[in-house]
Amino acid sequence: MSTRKTLEILDLYTLETRELSVPQISEIMNIPQSSVYRYIRILKEKKYLMETNRGTYRLGLRFLEMNNMINLNNELSLAATPVMTQLMNETQETTVLVILSGFQTICIENISSSFHMVKVSSEPGKFIPLYAGASSKAILAYMGNDAVNKLFKHGIVQKHTENTITDKNALLDNLKDIRTLGYAESDNELDEGVYTYAVPIFSTHTIIGSLSVAGPRERMIQKDKEQLIASLKKAAQQIEQNI
Incomplete structure (x- = not known):
């Protein structure tokens, strides 16, 4: 056909x-x-x-559903941009907003650090693997085990760096930890030399995206992790309240 x-x-x-x-x-x-x-x-x-x-x-109704998704994405971007800019100034690192798109995520906003430059895969309009990197896994963690099973069933999972998790049980364990802690972190998992922390963003108890802070590994591991995570979670809550 x-x-x-x-x-x-x-x-x-x-x-x-x-x-x-x-x-x-x-x-x-x-x-x-x-x-x-x-x-x-x-x-x-x-x-x-x-x-x-x-x-x-x-x-049909599918177009109404798609229109609602587009409107939500626009609202999310508008609600997130000032919060992300504030977070970038506070952490002095790049902040990234991604949303779910099928078996991938897509970056819809990236506020690059004006203090330190870093090259990340999460650039506006760019698709990102759903199983790799903190930004995506902060979303995948709340999609259920069926989503993970489908990723492996369709042969989607592959190595991007030596640190990419490609074992299903290991990934499921990692996602369980993310749900328990309320945040995801990745070390050289998608981009070499990049360390990322990410938290989920919800709308009416449904996962819609994630907010992350990314920077060079050698600098990120020197930061106060608890303070950075607290700032991320606070920023995500502000975004959720604004949409």
């Missing part, structure tokens, strides 16, 4: 064209109605289209 054709059907919908019938789609795209039905069946199953009582099709 052509993915392109499926997407082209969705592209037919506009503010002026909110409902379409199978014959209309068939005529516009110049493809058999039997093919249109096959494409629509998949789109209905995935909630991208819904059938009306007139036998036509309109955009």
Whole structure:
């Protein structure tokens, strides 16, 4: 089945064209109605289209869900930026905000340290493995064991550095510790020479992202760990209150 054709059907919908019938789609795209039905069946199953009582099709609830996610991401970024800037000034290290995106996380905000430069994978718009690094594991820890099982079942887990955890039981133990402590930390796990602390961010008791502080290992291990974690947790709470 052509993915392109499926997407082209969705592209037919506009503010002026909110409902379409199978014959209309068939005529516009110049493809058999039997093919249109096959494409629509998949789109209905995935909630991208819904059938009306007139036998036509309109955009489905999946788009509303996606719109809500986009709005939440925008709200999260707006709520987090001033808090992250304050945290960066307080710790003098880079602060990072990531959210879940399928079997990965994606960085939506990065306030680079104006005191010390550090190169990290967590740059705005960049995808990050869900199983590696404190930023991602602070999210994965609250997604349940099924999420971890799927990562290994689909062969997604791989080494990025010598410190990347690629054993399932070891990763599950690590995630359990994260839940117990309320924070994650990683040492050369995703980026060589980078040490990171991260805490989860929740919205109505659902994990939506994480906030982290990252810096060169030799400098981070000299910091007051308890104070840094306390500052991170306080910042995360402020963000949660603002969204």
